[in-house]
Amino acid sequence: MTALRVEAVDGEAMLEQWRHVHNVIVPPAAMSPAEARERGERYRLENAYLGETLVGCSTVRPPEGEERVATVIARVLPAFRGRGIGTALYEKGLAHARGLGAGAVETVVLAANAEGLRFAVARGFAERERYVLDGESDEWIDLRLASFPG
Numbered sequence: 001m002t003a004l005r006v007e008a009v010d011g012e013a014m015l016e017q018w019r020h021v022h023n024v025i026v027p028p029a030a031m032s033p034a035e036a037r038e039r040g041e042r043y044r045l046e047n048a049y050l051g052e053t054l055v056g057c058s059t060v061r062p063p064e065g066e067e068r069v070a071t072v073i074a075r076v077l078p079a080f081r082g083r084g085i086g087t088a089l090y091e092k093g094l095a096h097a098r099g100l101g102a103g104a105v106e107t108v109v110l111a112a113n114a115e116g117l118r119f120a121v122a123r124g125f126a127e128r129e130r131y132v133l134d135g136e137s138d139e140w141i142d143l144r145l146a147s148f149p150g
Helices: 012-025 033-042 085-099 114-122
Strands: 004-008 044-050 053-064 069-076 104-110 125-132 139-145
Touching (some): 012 069
Parallel strands (some): 069 104
Antiparallel strands (some): 004 044
16 A cells, blocks of 8 residues: 655645645535635645545644634545545644644534544544534534643
8 A cells, every 4th residue: 555645735736736625525615726825824734645646635723712722624535534544634733733732622524524523523522513604504513622632
């Protein structure tokens, strides 16, 4: 099996790959290239590859607020799930959040993404809130890692 490689997004081509995975996994929140660029300026974005094949991406939002809450999101294209890729992305994102001084970690999952929700719960995340954004119909779930040794 080809080794998994996770790299920080660097340049327009990698940003477009990140955007592709994001938009496949969360179509209700599909981003334009400009929106993805803006995300790349604020957050750590990474892509995952098996050989030269793009298989997933991740986002780490830096800690904020009194509790220093970071957000870690791992996304894996459906054809590549169940191979440990999500776990590798998640663990790398969690380590990055720790390095930024996070006191707690959250994630967000589109409610329709049953696999993503199972993945988060299996790693110790507990649901905190369900909501629908103004003017939209898709439900989102915010979850927090129950135990986070920062």
